[in-house]
Amino acid sequence: MTLAIDVRGLSKSFGDKHVVQDVNLKVEEGRICGFLGPNGSGKTTTLRMLCGLLTPDSGQGTALGLDIIGQANLIKRRTGYMTQRFSLYEDLTIEENLQFSARVHELDRRKERVDKALERLGLLERRRQLAGSLSGGWKQRLALAAATLHEPRLLLLDEPTAGVDPKARRTFWDEIHALSAEGLTVLVSTHYMDEAERCHEIAYISYGRLIARGTADEVIAAAGLVTFNGEGAGIDRLAGEIAALPGVDMAAPFGQSLHVSGTDRAALEAALAPYRRAPFRWEEVQPSLEDVFIRLMETSQDNFR
Amino acid sequence: MTGFSLTRVAAVMIKEFKQLTRDRLTYAMMLAVPVVQLLLFGYAINSEPRHLPTALLVQEDSVFARSIVAALKNSAYFDLVAQARSPAELDEMVRRGEVQFAITVPGDFTRRLVRGERAQVLVEADAADPSATGPAVAALAALPSQALARDLKGALAPAVGKAPFEVVVHRRYNPEAITAYNIVPGLLGIILSMTLVMMTALSVTREAERGTMESLLATPVEPIEVMAGKLAPYVAVGLVQTAIILLLARFLFDVPMVGGWLGLSLGVALFIVGSLALGFLMSTVARTQLQAMQMSMFYILPSILLSGFMFPFRGMPAWAQAIGEIVPVTHFLRVVRGALLKGQGTSDMWRELAALLAFACVVTALAMARYRRTLD
Numbered sequence A: 001m002t003l004a005i006d007v008r009g010l011s012k013s014f015g016d017k018h019v020v021q022d023v024n025l026k027v028e029e030g031r032i033c034g035f036l037g038p039n040g041s042g043k044t045t046t047l048r049m050l051c052g053l054l055t056p057d058s059g060q061g062t063a064l065g066l067d068i069i070g071q072a073n074l075i076k077r078r079t080g081y082m083t084q085r086f087s088l089y090e091d092l093t094i095e096e097n098l099q100f101s102a103r104v105h106e107l108d109r110r111k112e113r114v115d116k117a118l119e120r121l122g123l124l125e126r127r128r129q130l131a132g133s134l135s136g137g138w139k140q141r142l143a144l145a146a147a148t149l150h151e152p153r154l155l156l157l158d159e160p161t162a163g164v165d166p167k168a169r170r171t172f173w174d175e176i177h178a179l180s181a182e183g184l185t186v187l188v189s190t191h192y193m194d195e196a197e198r199c200h201e202i203a204y205i206s207y208g209r210l211i212a213r214g215t216a217d218e219v220i221a222a223a224g225l226v227t228f229n230g231e232g233a234g235i236d237r238l239a240g241e242i243a244a245l246p247g248v249d250m251a252a253p254f255g256q257s258l259h260v261s262g263t264d265r266a267a268l269e270a271a272l273a274p275y276r277r278a279p280f281r282w283e284e285v286q287p288s289l290e291d292v293f294i295r296l297m298e299t300s301q302d303n304f305r
Numbered sequence B: 001m002t003g004f005s006l007t008r009v010a011a012v013m014i015k016e017f018k019q020l021t022r023d024r025l026t027y028a029m030m031l032a033v034p035v036v037q038l039l040l041f042g043y044a045i046n047s048e049p050r051h052l053p054t055a056l057l058v059q060e061d062s063v064f065a066r067s068i069v070a071a072l073k074n075s076a077y078f079d080l081v082a083q084a085r086s087p088a089e090l091d092e093m094v095r096r097g098e099v100q101f102a103i104t105v106p107g108d109f110t111r112r113l114v115r116g117e118r119a120q121v122l123v124e125a126d127a128a129d130p131s132a133t134g135p136a137v138a139a140l141a142a143l144p145s146q147a148l149a150r151d152l153k154g155a156l157a158p159a160v161g162k163a164p165f166e167v168v169v170h171r172r173y174n175p176e177a178i179t180a181y182n183i184v185p186g187l188l189g190i191i192l193s194m195t196l197v198m199m200t201a202l203s204v205t206r207e208a209e210r211g212t213m214e215s216l217l218a219t220p221v222e223p224i225e226v227m228a229g230k231l232a233p234y235v236a237v238g239l240v241q242t243a244i245i246l247l248l249a250r251f252l253f254d255v256p257m258v259g260g261w262l263g264l265s266l267g268v269a270l271f272i273v274g275s276l277a278l279g280f281l282m283s284t285v286a287r288t289q290l291q292a293m294q295m296s297m298f299y300i301l302p303s304i305l306l307s308g309f310m311f312p313f314r315g316m317p318a319w320a321q322a323i324g325e326i327v328p329v330t331h332f333l334r335v336v337r338g339a340l341l342k343g344q345g346t347s348d349m350w351r352e353l354a355a356l357l358a359f360a361c362v363v364t365a366l367a368m369a370r371y372r373r374t375l376d
Ligand SMILES: Nc1ncnc2c1ncn2[C@@H]1O[C@H](COP(=O)(O)OP(=O)(O)OP(=O)(O)O)[C@@H](O)[C@H]1O
Pocket: A014, A019, A037, A038, A039, A040, A041, A042, A043, A044, A045, A046, A084
């Protein structure tokens, strides 16, 4: 298997803020890798370094076999980058934006490609509408179309589905999977757990450090978290009380139920013992990705300080 | 690294052109500004320049001729910078703009003076900029009664109330001393600077401010392609503005246009490209559109004040002239005035054209060196 992304020791500071610290990341060709992490953890910065928009302070590596520092320009030709903030031209029409994309990539059969993209987007009739007048979700979809127009080998997507409705999100992910089946590699940052679960693998970054890596199951297993799900009337109101107990790392209400997690099984069982009474029912469950991420967030924060 | 691609230049150019036509207000401004400015600056501010370069042609060696030269030297208005050997040489100096005045003491001056036959001193004034020559010409009126006062005694003493000789002033290029003739061509330089420098400076910082720079930089487009693509539509704008100003100058202000079209075209082309490249350079320094705007204003001020547009160049103190020489508009104004009012050919103005070429090249090189390929 060849690696589409293979970087080592990537670091970047802005002023005295060390935003990305010693990140090692390998993604195999044709895989969809979810890139997760709290706000400000360095996801956007990492993506920008991968496509040559930022120069790493230190570290090295390749994207699509090309050196990310010396061959950034060749990488740009084969990579589609979708920015977190809409960055197409709002004062150009939908069609003109796509045409611009087609021209800067020196594509052949431009009209045909643009028309096809418009049709796939379902924007054929609105092609002459200014991009700035599209709703947020439509802007995202247009941006994705522009980023994939030149049939890149690598897609870097920065929160592509923020603000997109569930149906469009599903379409979007179906499309991503279809593209990856053809060999496209995708690195996609997101804050949505369901999307993380739809990725082949996950990379979790916090405070600039990559702290978890693997498939969703692997990440969950590696966290070593024990989780109990409690049900019963009024249990959600006990969240604060239970979270404060020794041995409990976190307690989060989910509707009528409560997720209580900890790393030390014995301590957790001891903490919950007083609550094993009617009307509450407890059972051990597989921790969710979200449980794991929140746990990761808290521990990495401690390490950082 | 990946070569130069005309398709990518076209991509940027078409995009830029569409954005330009969509921005109605800017579009209208670019066409309205020349008209409004021309009307506003219809007349000029007068000042009193001194020490104007003057060339002499003395065709006889006599006491009287020397006295006249001495009197001219004493006047604060004239600096004798050259002695011509022939009328043709003298004429050439005026045409090239090396001197503002050419004074001839003809070979029969003494003979006529002694015989009381209307002796004359001939003064050719380059009146292209009338505010520069006006006060000096007025000062010449006093010359006849004073210059020879000590030499003409006894039998030669002139009759009371009668001047011993006359000064014949011949105004060239703008005989009626109409300031608009000078201001209007000058305005071409100012308007082009004001609009073009700002336009490109804004067009790049706008990308940075709106966030579109991130997408643009993520494409394979090279800096020189971005620059070429962004400048091209504004070259067209500059040419349209030039046409508007020249037409208004001709038909509204009756500015004579005696020729020099080749030099003028070269000058206009170089100046437009140079100004646009300067705007591009500014945008590589400025972080916001507001900063870009302020920087272009900073450039405009010396262009207006020290280029010879507002005040006659030769009327300015030496330090101001030194700064003025660095301002590209100065050289452009000389090209425009030289061509339109004097009919100068390219051989007469090659220095100014070379200065404009150097301006365009240096600014382009600096812009390319400074343009950031990344968001760092
Ligand atoms: N150009 C910059 N100059 C200074 N600081 C920056 C710059 N870009 C990013 N940062 C800082 O770097 C840190 C990481 O930012 P980054 O955008 O990579 O985070 P992120 O993981 O993408 O966050 P989010 O989920 O909110 O998008 C933040 O603290 C941010 O303030």
